[in-house]
Amino acid sequence: MAAEARRGPYICGLDAAMDVVSGKWKSLILWELHHHGVRRFGELRRGLPGVSEKMLIQHLREMAEDGLVHREVYREVPPRVEYSLTEHGTSLNEALRALGAWGTARRQRLAAETPLNQVAG
């Protein structure tokens, strides 16, 4: 349970990458940490509306195991824990840029196709 692959062995590189970002909130966590540099647990929770504490800590722990985020604990009262991207997390975010751009184009396509419906769920 230390620093090993959860679902490996992987078939290809895409597998290995999708594994570490699969999780409802992981790409958002990546995004949040990328934009703020360092964030405390509570800041992340408030920054991701709808996330449960359970999933937030679970995702953060997995991402720490995967070497994407750094977890710094300050033994104070009340406790303080700070999360930040590691070098690997930063490079993953960069590797996701093209995908994010593709998704943005897709959103614009969808909005153009259904101009009256784009906001309604």
Next chain:
Amino acid sequence: MAAEARRGPYICGLDAAMDVVSGKWKSLILWELHHHGVRRFGELRRGLPGVSEKMLIQHLREMAEDGLVHREVYREVPPRVEYSLTEHGTSLNEALRALGAWGTARRQRLAAETPLNQVAG
């Protein structure tokens, strides 16, 4: 149920992109179609060891709805159906290249960290 987003509205572009590739076999299907150009249903099934017919057709239908793959039906006996990437599917594959490269680097990192364990599940 035509060409609309399944989980939208999306928070960001990454959401919109992750949505269309989330699915156990979708990135593999993308890869397979990218490398072979055109593939029949049975060829895809044999090319993705372990996939169930149910999930393969389900993923292919969703990807067709999302405009990633083109489905060409030949009304012959026995029936023949050919799948290929659309322009959007091709561009998505290109957008995934950086992510695949990152994953390949991660695999190499994992193999270097646990040299005796890299093959065992």
Next chain:
DNA sequence: CCCAATACTTACCACCAGGTGAGTATTGAA
């Protein structure tokens, strides 16, 4: 003594992605 604040931790539960295995439709060949 109790509460506040923070960062979890745990138990329980619902939903859905995905797997299994059987069935369908079509038509030519034996």
Next chain:
DNA sequence: TTCAATACTCACCTGGTGGTAAGTATTGGG
């Protein structure tokens, strides 16, 4: 009439992901 081949289609089931809500540990302040 039955079978083969292809591409599904359907019913059923399991496991895992994620949500909910309550509990824990710590210590200073009122």
